Amino acid sequence: GAGVxxxxxxxxxxxxxxxxxxxxxxxxxTALYWxxxxxxxxxxxxxxxxxxxxxxxxxxxxxxxxxxRTGGSVSTLTIQRTQxxxxxxxxxxxxxxxxxxxxxxxQGTRLTVV
Amino acid sequence: SQQGEEDPQALSIQEGENATMNCSYKTSINNLQWYRQxxxxxxxxxxxxxxxxxxxxxxxxxxxxxxxxKSSSLLITASRAADTASYFCATNPSGTYKYIxxxxxxxxxxx
Numbered sequence: 001g002a003g004v005x006x007x008x009x010x011x012x013x014x015x016x017x018x019x020x021x022x023x024x025x026x027x028x029x030t031a032l033y034w035x036x037x038x039x040x041x042x043x044x045x046x047x048x049x050x051x052x053x054x055x056x057x058x059x060x061x062x063x064x065x066x067x068x069r070t071g072g073s074v075s076t077l078t079i080q081r082t083q084x085x086x087x088x089x090x091x092x093x094x095x096x097x098x099x100x101x102x103x104x105x106x107q108g109t110r111l112t113v114v
Numbered sequence: 115s116q117q118g119e120e121d122p123q124a125l126s127i128q129e130g131e132n133a134t135m136n137c138s139y140k141t142s143i144n145n146l147q148w149y150r151q152x153x154x155x156x157x158x159x160x161x162x163x164x165x166x167x168x169x170x171x172x173x174x175x176x177x178x179x180x181x182x183x184k185s186s187s188l189l190i191t192a193s194r195a196a197d198t199a200s201y202f203c204a205t206n207p208s209g210t211y212k213y214i215x216x217x218x219x220x221x222x223x224x225x
Contacts, residue, residue, distance in 0.1 A: 033213065042202060043157075043215035050211055059212070089155065098211045100145050102159035103204075 004106035006092050012112045013082055021077045021109045025094030032075050033093040033103060034067060043091065049075065050098050082113045120203060120219040128224050133190040135219040137203030138183075144206045146179060147213065148188050151200045160188075160201075195225045 005024040013019050025032050030051045035043040045059035049069040060066070064082075069075040079086055089110050093103040121136045137146070145164045149157040163170045163179045163186065170177050176189040190197055200220050204213040 031211070035215070042217040043204075045212050045214055048212045056210070056212055091157070093157075100162060100164055102147065102162060103213065104159070105149075105157040107156040 004092055004094055004104050006090075006106035006109050008109055009107065010110045010112075012114060015084060015113055016081055018078065018080045019082055019111065021079075021090050021092075021111070023075045023077070023092030023094075023106060025073065025075070025092070026104055027073075028096070029094035029104070030072065030097050031095040031101075031103075032069060033095075034075070034077050035091045035093070036088045037091060037108070038088045046077070046090075079111075082111075084113045087111055087113045120201070120216045122219060123217070124220045124222075126222045126224065127193055129193060129195055131193055133193050133197070133221055133223070135188045135201050135221070137186045137188070137205075137216050139186075139203075139205045139214075139216075140184065141205075142181070142208040144208055146177075146186050146206070147204045148175075148177060148186075149202045149204060149215075151202065151218070157202065190221075193221075193223045195223050197221060198223045 007022045032049040034046040037043050047067045048056040064080045067077045089108040091108045093105045095101040095103045119138050127133050143165055147162045148160040150160055151157045161172050161175055161177050163177050174191045179186045200218045202218045203216045206213050
């Protein structure tokens with residue numbers, strides 16, 4: 001595709017419900033990143049995928065958070081039993097591979113837990 | 115935890131002036147990148163500097179890197195109202211594959 005695509009653009013969910021956020025990276029990009037950004041804050045690293053290697057999950061804040069990347073392309077970030085503190089913009093980025101390459105960001109999913 | 119911290123947190127200047135933002139980080143790095151974010155959504159890549167480089171230019175942007183001080187600076191010359199945005203540095207810590215972002219500088223350029 002032309003760029004990194006994330007869906008939905010906005011999501012409002014009730015506390016305690018599960019949500020799935022989707023990221024379609026740029027075709028051919030093997031590296032994929034998820035970040036979380038709370039209002040007015042910097043980006044918090046969540047997880048990194050590189051090709052078929054084991055993902056770096058060191059940034060996931062709790063076991064309620066998980067992510068998959070199927071077929072080395074589309075990625076889904078799942079948050080179980082959502083809490084109000086999960087409200088944030090979730091940003092996905094991809095790059096051609098790991099290394100000195102720029103990361104291309106999607107427009108993010110704004111998650112609001114009520 | 116955040117690797118980088120930008121300074122200042124907010125900056126307001128007149129159009130035509132230069133804007134300088136600083137980034138400090140904590141661990142050794144492979145490279146450092148600067149990004150711009152408009153309206154709190156997607157980020158746009160501005161420039162990448164490798165750990166063995168000291169200075170890079172791109173148009174009106176000039177980035178310096180001092181690995182001994184673990185700091186970088188972004189200079190925007192002849193600023194324009196369209197440069198109004200948040201600017202983030204992102205470091206790739208040595209031995210890792212991830213990019214850690216700083217807290218950002220909110221730049222406002224007044225016409």
